[in-house]
Amino acid sequence: xxxxxxxxxxxxxxxxxxxxxxxxxxxxxxxxxxxxxxxxxxxxxxxxxxxxxxxxxxxxxxxxxxxxxxxxxxxxxxxxxxxxxxxxxxxxxxxxxxxxxxxxxxxxxxxxxxxxxxxxxxxxxxxxxxxxxxxxxxxxxxxxxxxxxxxxxxxxxxxxxxxxxxxxxxxxxxxxxxxxxxxxxxxxxxxxxxxxxxxxxxxxxxxxxxxxxxxxxxxxxxxxxxxxxxxxxxxxxxxxxxxxxxxxxxxxxxxxxxxxxxxxxxxxxxxxxxxxxxx
Numbered sequence: 001x002x003x004x005x006x007x008x009x010x011x012x013x014x015x016x017x018x019x020x021x022x023x024x025x026x027x028x029x030x031x032x033x034x035x036x037x038x039x040x041x042x043x044x045x046x047x048x049x050x051x052x053x054x055x056x057x058x059x060x061x062x063x064x065x066x067x068x069x070x071x072x073x074x075x076x077x078x079x080x081x082x083x084x085x086x087x088x089x090x091x092x093x094x095x096x097x098x099x100x101x102x103x104x105x106x107x108x109x110x111x112x113x114x115x116x117x118x119x120x121x122x123x124x125x126x127x128x129x130x131x132x133x134x135x136x137x138x139x140x141x142x143x144x145x146x147x148x149x150x151x152x153x154x155x156x157x158x159x160x161x162x163x164x165x166x167x168x169x170x171x172x173x174x175x176x177x178x179x180x181x182x183x184x185x186x187x188x189x190x191x192x193x194x195x196x197x198x199x200x201x202x203x204x205x206x207x208x209x210x211x212x213x214x215x216x217x218x219x220x221x222x223x224x225x226x227x228x229x230x231x232x233x234x235x236x237x238x239x240x241x242x243x244x245x246x247x248x249x250x251x252x253x254x255x256x257x258x259x260x261x262x263x264x265x266x267x268x269x270x271x272x273x274x275x276x277x278x279x
Contacts, residue, residue: 002215004241009207010074016200019191020074023204025182027070030208032175035217039168058161062170063177065154071185073147080140086239087123088144095152096232103156106227111271118268119236126239126261152232158220159228167220233272240265
């Protein structure tokens with residue numbers, strides 16, 4: 001639900017002249033001090049008994065994947081529709097599911113694939129007629145699929161890191177590695193990096209604290225307690241919540257078709273999260 005606020009904050013910042021790569025940079029940059037403050041203040045911040053040294057390579061890889069995810073998703077919106085970018089990016093759940101069994105020996109039961117298919121169908125209905133495949137938008141659609149692969153790879157890396165690292169450590173170090181990459185992308189794009197309007201900075205701070213610090217931090221925590229495939233599938237709640245926020249905050253229409261799609265997504269998540277003995 002916390003990362004469901006991201007499209008709202010990003011949309012408001014885009015309306016004020018900030019570019020997509022710059023928004024991604026500030027999202028992590030503003031959250032970084034809070035991540036390190038939590039890490040340094042946590043009494044059991046590192047599971048030293050489980051390892052001899054910090055897995056710096058994996059932490060850097062997590063930061064790399066997350067930077068590619070944010071930059072490619074924000075740029076995809078420039079070359080395709082928001083509906084295409086959102087729906088195709090959600091294929092990250094499929095990417096995680098395909099690799100979870102190989103990397104973590106997770107047993108994926110048939111009912112889970114049914115729930116996954118229903119969730120994608122519900123997402124497609126939720127997006128409605130806005131989703132269209134067009135040869136002129138193939139580049140943007142390709143960036144959206146790159147977003148799905150990079151975000152799915154980020155989640156798989158975080159799941160692996162949770163075997164030896166606390167969520168605080170993962171967020172602090174991966175953010176440190178991601179920030180320079182996103183800054184380089186924003187500067188290379190020639191985007192606006194500053195403004196004198198306080199309300200715009202507050203939007204970016206809200207994006208950093210709500211969607212990244214809280215949202216991604218809770219996701220990192222969840223990966224230490226839930227299977228990777230189930231955690232990634234549950235993230236498909238995001239477009240449902242984002243659509244609701246768009247209706248409440250941005251006065252965007254939410255008709256019967258969108259409500260039907262939301263109900264299907266919620267039903268799919270209920271199916272996937274039923275206790276094993278009930279399946």
